[in-house]
Amino acid sequence: GVKRFVTMSNGDFVEPLNLFKQELEKLAKLQRKLARQKKGSRNSRKTKRKIARLHRYIVDSRRDFLHKTSTKIAKNHSIVYVEDLKVSNMSASAGGTKESPGKNVRQKSGLNRSILDQGWYSFFQMLSYKLERGGGKLIKVDPRNTSRTCPRCGFVSAENRKSQATFACIGCGYRSNADEVGAINILRAGRVRLACGTSGAVRPLSAGTQRDLLQH
Template identity: 55%
Template structure:
């Protein structure tokens, strides 16, 4: 089995290397914006858009001193490595493809300081010396990095990125691994706020609430930033402090999610999760001036708590980690999972009169509401699994998100 995996490390560049990396990321951002402007102008004039080959030809002219769509000249682009510049054109092509496939909005111009990065796609130009914790990149030379773990496999490409003043390197590798044999049984998972993830075996993961724990410090840092003169040195230092807090929140949340998903994927071969639409669940209730919303303050707090959990990232990590372990991830419809009695099958909103307690009004069965939800998710997943097998259809592999109403049809 062919496995592609990325290994991310913190870089320890010299001052000159940091200046060069800022220049290279700025050049990639500049090329992306100029190519986007060129495509928009061609569309406005009725011409067809250029493909990747046409944009690369235009890039060659820009590097040789030809005028840009904005009317400027940029011969300094020749100082940056050409492959990362071409990769920014590929990123633009991918953004257009996602837009036409209705997976994303129309491509927007990139801003300085946001997602600064550049990518080296040719492994022949890259060198990795793990013994000395260093790597070689064109026009940057040898760079030191914090070698926290071994890089496994053959290097395919390297991406250099900047976040909160710190530079990182992501090394994507490819290697052959033996076909894994899944370990463990099937499990259902109910996502929540009071309990982050409740399993159908009654175990659960407590919520981390990373944003909530750092909210007071973030508020003070943002208030201090608002009092500074924009673009002054004090303003830059205050902004860096806000960025560090945001980075801390994200790092803590990702670390927690990685540990939880790794444990689940290693101990269970088949995992059923609710097919939650996080965007719809966290939609604002403020309404409009003519039709103002109700309980806006409470809904705002609920939205903040939902987004603080990282449900989508949890499912994404489970997705590929189960595939690495040979397991399966199946998403089932979440309708009535917390209102259905697992004992007699009675469905009623009165079964869950409180947030935490479930009591069936038909048979009197009592249990924690999140545990009941996880049990119903497990049963719904097994019903879908049985229907697909009986129809000579294999269950969806990890990475396939199923959200139709097949479970309801099976029960009928």
């Protein structure tokens, strides 16, 4: 599972909203209960209301969490580089990916799906407009190799990534938290991209081309 919601290149991180697990279990229990109850009965209507209330509570809590987290980051930074999730497909869930869905995906679609994902899309949107409000920018970076490149010696290998949490370079022995290594590499890749997109071109780029360069 996700142990960190956000990790910064300086090692700071934000834990995911913890109430989720507990509340999601409660929600799953209510949904099982509803499945057992007779359709249209008084009891099933009561359970449905409980489910709707809990669902609203979870959605509101997450929205609040995303707002607080994005406000805090936007307050202390002007340009923020993030992993382009379109490329890394971090939304893979329920034991499968979009291309090859796991067997639980169907069951978990609909009501649950909206709360199972960590809300990256909304988070990036919030962060982006808050940064732009202050004259800054959110820049999405292609995350290729960013989880397996050693930030100290530059050695690239899948074996550098020992587990979800641990990075240990088989070249130089550098060890660190894997998310932190990813964040450092995203920052570096983003800076290179920004430099190339603004000054590396032979002729001035159109706004559209620049945007494409930044977002790919």
